[in-house]
Amino acid sequence: MCETADTGTAVNGVVRVQTRGSISVIEVDSPPVNALSRDVRAGVSSAVVAANEDPDVVALVITCAGRTWMAGADIKEFGGPPLEPTFTRMIGVLDGSVKPIVAAVHGTALGGGLELALACHHRVAATGTVLGSPEIKLGLLPGAGGTQRLPRLIGPVAALDLILTARNVAADEALALGLVDAVVPSDELRRAAIATALEVAASGQPVRRVRDLSERIAPDAVPADLFTEARMNLSRSTPDLLAPQYCIRCVEAAVTMPFDDGVALERELFYELVDTSQSRALRHVFAAERRVKRPPGESASARDVQAVGVVGAGTMGSGIAMALADAGYRVHLVDSDRGALERSDTSAAARYQRMVGRGELSEAAARARRDSIGRSEELVSLRACDVVIEAVVERSDVKKALLRQVDEVLGADAIIASNTSTLDLDDLASVIGDPSRVIGLHFFSPAHIMTLVEVVRGRHTSPDALATALDMCRRMNKTGVVVGVCPGFVGNRMLLRRTAAADALLLQGAMPWEIDAALVSFGFKMGPYQMSDLIGLDVLWNRETTSSATIREVLCEQGRFGQKAGAGFYDYAESRRGAPSEQVADIVRGFARRSGQTQRAFGPDEIVDRLMAALVNEGAKLLDEGIATRGSDIDVVWVHGYGFPRHRGGPMFFADERGLDRMLASVEELGIPEQEPAPLLTRLVSEGGRLATYEPGVPSSG
Structure with missing residues (x-):
């Protein structure tokens, strides 16, 4: 094989073509993640057509520069007019190539990226590549032939598993499934893909299109009760979700229909899902979870944190210590009660042993995590910590006394965090010599499992302390949401109003x-x-x-x-x-x-409207007061911390979908003095605005 190559020809700003002998190598270079933008789609499509028309080219390789294979479709295009060439048109160009195409996959091949690889005729993956179909998390299904090609390639049982669970598979498992044809070291990927292309071209065999494969979907290869059982499982687990039901229909179509008919059904159901409230809600949460990582106006860099102290070895403190250990921090857990420290160690040991038993950790990794948590009865052991988190009883006098002692022990630059769930952080910070290094980290119990952390920014909290807290949340695989100081912060303050509304309903007859x-x-x-x-x-x-x-x-x-x-x-x-x-x-x-209450019957919808109205109204007040930065932040708090159903999008998104005028009417019907209509809610009703997209200074209509 000739390794001499030309310098390459630019198809457009993000796609170029190089020649390796008789192989056309199409490279996508669209940082940061090679997203399937219109330019990428147009460039790849044009390059494939040109290679098919070039008599000197015998096969093609599609590869990507940078850290990953092509990312999935841009969800921002959903609901807008199609931009040519569409993704499905691009897939058709690849699928229809008369010359074999080899996908050289590295990084991640998820969603549309996987569907693109499936439309190629062969797939070579680099070690460490991750593949999967996460569309169901957005209330969607693979909509570019994925539900039809995947069963033909790996069988309907494995295809249903990947699509319904949205789980990612590593390269070795992908090879075992038949999802890829070879796995090679990263530095050999392009060379191996070119060698595969030459070998396939030299074989003289017809192009191996996934659409033409039939062995895995033959009647004797498919369990007779596969789809019935899948539907029964759904009826028990997620009966109200549409996307899983539609996914089963599509995979079943791959087994029972010709390919083109199955693709037609897939497209029809895909567009149905795009227009559902469930998918809009899931896409909203997906975007909100990414937006919440970037508080408006914040640009400070996070500090380098190696050692973290936790004071209080109760249930919450022990959970925080394990979450920190899981993230790779050195942890110093302090409690004056030796028995509490011993119980904490026993609990951690039992948890890590369970993880070993489930195959989630090796014995060595479990031992390392347990050993990374040092335990002491003396606050002086915190001296070398970069951050200290107090997790003692929820009493202002107790916390203040402790914070004074911690301030005396720590270095002048260390960050001090309080795990308070209700107390005034500014009041707690007043006992610290430099209150700019004080921040709130409200973990939710059990802290090593629950994903939400309310990151409480006090009046004096420094930008770098805030950035450091958010970075720690990221390392712990937590969702940190920045909130301001008030009793109960965002989540508990809203919960208190819902509780009051529920108790009022009891007296009214529910x-x-x-x-x-x-x-x-x-x-x-x-x-x-x-x-x-x-x-x-x-x-x-x-x-x-x-x-x-x-x-x-x-x-x-x-x-x-x-x-x-x-x-x-x-x-x-x-x-x-x-x-x-x-x-x-x-x-x-x-x-x-x-x-003196007159009782009457309440239907489920009216109950939901009343309780949601209490949540939404208080959320609007939090936005007006600046305690919550964005409406979508509130939705993230409730989805991650309070079990709000993800497919409903969070209370603010739900209110927009339900109609803010209807929410306002329900607030007025509450009849609770402390829950008078929020000025922001009233204003948005008159302006036709939305709560989920509300951010001061940003238009919220639409």
Whole structure:
């Protein structure tokens, strides 16, 4: 094989063609991720057509410069007019090539990038390449022939698995599945792809189009109950989601229909999904999760953090320590209670051993993570830490006393973070000599599992402290959302309003199980009264001061503390599944009578509207006050921290979809003095604006 090449010819600004002997090498170079822009599509299509017309070319190789193969389709094009050449037209050009095309894949081949590789006739992957079909996460399906080619290449069982789970596969697994033809070291990728192209051309065999493969979809190769079973599984796990159902229909079509008919069905269903509220919601969350990493106006660089201290070895502190260890930090866990430190170590050891048992960690890696957490009863052990996070009891006096001591121990440049969930961060920072190095990191329990961290920016918090906190969240695989200082910050402040709205509904005639059922049907894992029973109604109850002033107090006075007592808002038998309680119904009716409330029946939709209105109204106030920076940030908080169903997009997006005028009417119907309509909500209704895209100074209409 001749290694001498010409200097290459530019097709356009992002695609060039070089010749390696009789092989045309088409290279995409569109930083940073070689996204499938219109220029990329046009350049590749033009180069393939030209190579097919060149009598000196016997085969083609498509490769990419930079760190990755071509990224998927740009979701910003969804809903707009198609830009020629469309992605499907580009796929058709590759598929129809009369000369074999070899894809030289490296980095990631996901979504549209994988579909492009499938339209090539052979695939060579570099070691470390990751491949997958994540479209279902956006409420979509592979829409450029992916649902038809993938089953033909790897079989419908494996295809359904990859498409429905959206899991990525490494190069070695892709080779075993038949998704790629060879795996080679990265520095040999282009050479190996050219060699493959020459070998295929020399064989004289017809072009091996994936569309023409039939062995994996033959009747005797497909389990008879495959699609029935897949649908049954969906009915149990995600019955309300459209995209998984449509994906099954398309893969089934690959087995039962001619290729072109299957592609036609795939395109029809793809465009149906694009226009659904579910897909719009999932695409909104996808974009919001990326936007939240870049707070407006912030450009400071993160500090280099190696060692992190955690004070408090309780459930929260231990979880934070494990999250930090998982991210590769050296952790110093401090607690004056030796027993708490020992329990923390035992808990960490058990967790890491479970991970070893599941194949998630090697024994050596588990040992290294456990050993990376040092434990001490002395605050002086924090002296070398770059960041210290306090995670002690939620009392201002206790936290202030601790922060004073930490300030004395640490170096002048170390960042001090509080894990407070409700307290005034500026008040806590007032005891520190330099409050600019104080920030809030509100983790959610269990901290090593939950993905949300509210990053609380105080009045004096420095830009580099904020940047460092966000970088730490990224390293811990957490979603950090910047919020301002107020009681409860964003999530808990909104939750408090929803709780008040739910309690008001009780007095107006809705029973706890009706409210819970409405929210579960909406998509939450559980409702507020199920959650209360799980946590325990007596968590903040005091037997000495109780006065039968609330329904919760009466339940506690009667020993109905929740699941642990076998009775709370629900009655519990041997199982943990609660049943409606006539005793609780009588208590609720009695409170309603004494308060002069007229009770009536509420349907599920009205319950949802009332509770969402409370959330949305408070969210609008948080935006007006500058506590939340963007409407989409609030959606991220609720999706990641409070179980808001992802396919609903978050409370602010849901409000836009439902109609802000309808939300405003529901707020007015709440009749709760503390929940008068937010000025921003009223203004956006009159202006035709949107909450999910609201950002001060940025138009929110559309």
